[in-house]
Amino acid sequence: MLFKVFPGNELETLYDILAGHHLVGPQLRGTDLNGQELFAFDYIHSFTELRLDFTSTVHSLKSFILPPRETLSSFTLTNGDWEKHVDLGIYKPHVFFGLHPCDINGLNKLDKVLTGPVYPDPFYTGKRKNMFIIGVNCSPQPWCFCKSMGTDTVLSGFDMFLTDLGDRYFVEIQSAIAYDILTELPIVDPTEADHRRFVELMDERNSKFTCQVDNSDLTKILDLEFQSPVWQEWGKKCMSCGSCASVCPTCYCYGVKEFVDLDLTNATKQRQLYSCNLIDFAMVAGGHNFRPDSASRLKYRYYHKHRGFQEAYEEALCVGCGRCGQACLAGITVPDVIDSVRRQEVPK
Amino acid sequence: MEKTRTYLGVEIKRPRTAFFELSSCEGCQLQILNKEASLFAFLDLLDIVNFREAMSNGSNDYEIAFVEGSVTRADEEERLLKIRKQAKTLVALGSCACFGGVNQLKNRFNDLEWVKKEVYGDFPIETQKVRPLSDFVTVDLSIYGCPIKKEEVEEIVTNLVLGKSIDHPRYPVCMECTANGNICLFKLGEPCLGPVTRAGCDAWCPNNRVGCWGCRGPADEANFDQLQEIMDSHNIPRQAMLDRLECFGGFSSAIKNMSE
Ligand code: SF4
Ligand code: SF4
Ligand code: SF4
Ligand code: SF4
Ligand code: SF4
Numbered sequence: 324m325l326f327k328v329f330p331g332n333e334l335e336t337l338y339d340i341l342a343g344h345h346l347v348g349p350q351l352r353g354t355d356l357n358g359q360e361l362f363a364f365d366y367i368h369s370f371t372e373l374r375l376d377f378t379s380t381v382h383s384l385k386s387f388i389l390p391p392r393e394t395l396s397s398f399t400l401t402n403g404d405w406e407k408h409v410d411l412g413i414y415k416p417h418v419f420f421g422l423h424p425c426d427i428n429g430l431n432k433l434d435k436v437l438t439g440p441v442y443p444d445p446f447y448t449g450k451r452k453n454m455f456i457i458g459v460n461c462s463p464q465p466w467c468f469c470k471s472m473g474t475d476t477v478l479s480g481f482d483m484f485l486t487d488l489g490d491r492y493f494v495e496i497q498s499a500i501a502y503d504i505l506t507e508l509p510i511v512d513p514t515e516a517d518h519r520r521f522v523e524l525m526d527e528r529n530s531k532f533t534c535q536v537d538n539s540d541l542t543k544i545l546d547l548e549f550q551s552p553v554w555q556e557w558g559k560k561c562m563s564c565g566s567c568a569s570v571c572p573t574c575y576c577y578g579v580k581e582f583v584d585l586d587l588t589n590a591t592k593q594r595q596l597y598s599c600n601l602i603d604f605a606m607v608a609g610g611h612n613f614r615p616d617s618a619s620r621l622k623y624r625y626y627h628k629h630r631g632f633q634e635a636y637e638e639a640l641c642v643g644c645g646r647c648g649q650a651c652l653a654g655i656t657v658p659d660v661i662d663s664v665r666r667q668e669v670p671k
Numbered sequence: 672m673e674k675t676r677t678y679l680g681v682e683i684k685r686p687r688t689a690f691f692e693l694s695s696c697e698g699c700q701l702q703i704l705n706k707e708a709s710l711f712a713f714l715d716l717l718d719i720v721n722f723r724e725a726m727s728n729g730s731n732d733y734e735i736a737f738v739e740g741s742v743t744r745a746d747e748e749e750r751l752l753k754i755r756k757q758a759k760t761l762v763a764l765g766s767c768a769c770f771g772g773v774n775q776l777k778n779r780f781n782d783l784e785w786v787k788k789e790v791y792g793d794f795p796i797e798t799q800k801v802r803p804l805s806d807f808v809t810v811d812l813s814i815y816g817c818p819i820k821k822e823e824v825e826e827i828v829t830n831l832v833l834g835k836s837i838d839h840p841r842y843p844v845c846m847e848c849t850a851n852g853n854i855c856l857f858k859l860g861e862p863c864l865g866p867v868t869r870a871g872c873d874a875w876c877p878n879n880r881v882g883c884w885g886c887r888g889p890a891d892e893a894n895f896d897q898l899q900e901i902m903d904s905h906n907i908p909r910q911a912m913l914d915r916l917e918c919f920g921g922f923s924s925a926i927k928n929m930s931e
Binding site: 381382391561569570585586602650653654 | 677712826833846855866891894900
């Protein structure tokens with residue numbers, strides 16, 4: 324990896340160079356009851372909208388790569404016959420300015436499933452290949468447990484990665500395009516002092532993690548505790564609302580539905596992102612529901628993320644961003660659930 | 672106008688269709704006539720033979736009947752039974768028809784005579800307890816909402832005409848709300864019935880920063896105990912939650928079961 328440093332006030336130059344593209348970044352959406360700022364990824368139209376000091380976003384950036392609704396194909400129906408059209412919709416390269424390590428790791432996990440090798444998804448892959456990503460270091464929030472998931476740092480899946488050293492940015496360069504762009508800025512090699520400052524800052528960041536999960540032997544423990552009564556307890560709380568999957572950067576399940584236009588001459592096939600907590604997630608033709616109760620649905624959410632995926636890819640399908648727990652009105656969080664399985668006790 | 676069309680080479684009949692209203696604000700029927708851009712295509716799917724709000728000289732020879740409104744009078748009950756006899760498919764149109772709707776709020780009062788006096792003063796009319804269509808007849812299809820959402824009606828009617836199955840979302844509004852990228856209203860201190868209400872409106876109210884009032888009734892799984900806990904933990908008074916749950920009638924059996 325190549326490391327460079329540029330002066331803090333040159334960040335705007337970097338923004339200006341990229342501003343001609345569809346540029347998505349963190350911006351302020353409002354404040355909650357307690358005065359806590361709430362952020363969202365959205366299109367940025369001026370440098371001042373870009374808030375690289377954001378805590379974390381309420382929703383992940385999934386809507387830009389795996390939209391909640393997407394047309395997979397459309398059909399023209401004429402003379403008793405039909406013609407199919409597929410539009411991958413990849414006309415607009417996107418710049419993502421300001422992704423935290425967890426979110427870049429989230430993309431890397433999605434890639435494993437959606438870009439192949441078994442069933443590559445051309446809609447996702449098309450968008451993914453047309454992304455320019457600028458990562459940025461974060462300050463851990465009380466709900467972040469990425470450190471436990473090994474996703475607090477990121478080694479690939481971005482073009483450049485910024486760390487604010489105070490008056491300078493320390494930048495890790497991963498792609499030739501990123502390097503070319505940076506040559507328009509007064510970049511210099513980092514000094515020994517810059518190295519020290521970077522390590523200091525990372526130590527400081529590390530000391531700020533307050534939330535963690537004990538993942539050791541988790542796949543085995545999940546196997547052992549398949550029938551555990553704790554699942555029933557969590558099931559009683561769960562509202563089967565799907566908010567957790569909606570906000571999750573790594574959930575990718577979807578359903579496909581056909582729509583016929585009112586004039587009966589056109590039709591579309593659309594996918595809709597779904598959640599394994601929704602009541603009919605495992606309902607099949609004929610009406611049988613393999614997971615009719617909220618407890619088994621919630622359980623399988625954890626089994627997919629922390630057991631099935633772990634077995635298939637040797638990593639969990641969770642980056643510890645904590646969004647699901649923040650979004651869950653029933654207060655169901657990953658650390659609490661995993662803890663309860665280990666200790667066989669659900670917090671009141 | 673030609674009476675048939677084709678879909679993938681199969682002849683599709685335009686079904687003879689009638690619209691009726693019982694006790695209602697007629698807002699759902701007005702929704703049927705809304706959305707001008709696709710209104711002609713919509714009307715073209717059906718052979719509408721009776722629709723008081725939109726045409727004169729209605730006929731009583733129809734296959735599909737859309738019935739808006741709730742039953743609050745004996746003569747409405749009679750009309751409804753007659754419609755049921757004629758219609759092959761009877762559709763409950765909107766929350767009044769499905770659950771009693773806003774009208775059923777009067778059922779909260781024990782003394783209906785007093786209610787009548789408050790509303791009509793010295794000009795009383797004959798009214799009874801408000802009840803949904805399903806209390807009197809078999810309802811083949813329900814279209815929820817107060818008012819109904821025209822986009823959803825278009826989809827349902829297209830599937831109805833094509834003979835496809837019609838499946839309402841079984842999950843709650845929260846799924847649509849979060850899919851739309853909204854920030855949850857509870858975070859902003861506002862109550863919302865999204866977690867227990869059937870989706871399908873695309874989170875109409877939360878999209879506009881208004882908490883859901885549950886006009887579409889309960890989702891297939893609705894966890895009221897947890898809803899109560901959420902309201903409590905957000906310091907939302909029990910009465911405020913009940914006001915919402917009671918508003919459109921969809922939750923009446925749930926309220927009965929709710930612990931005090
Ligand atoms: S865990 Fe929470 S957010 Fe997820 S479905 Fe259950 S109640 Fe909804
Ligand atoms: S499961 Fe929760 S903590 Fe894990 S990646 Fe998804 S939203 Fe983040
Ligand atoms: S099965 Fe559930 S947890 Fe796994 S990706 Fe699908 S929605 Fe997410
Ligand atoms: S605003 Fe309402 S519908 Fe939206 S997530 Fe919150 S509770 Fe659910
Ligand atoms: S958000 Fe709730 S009250 Fe509003 S239209 Fe939808 S179901 Fe009705």
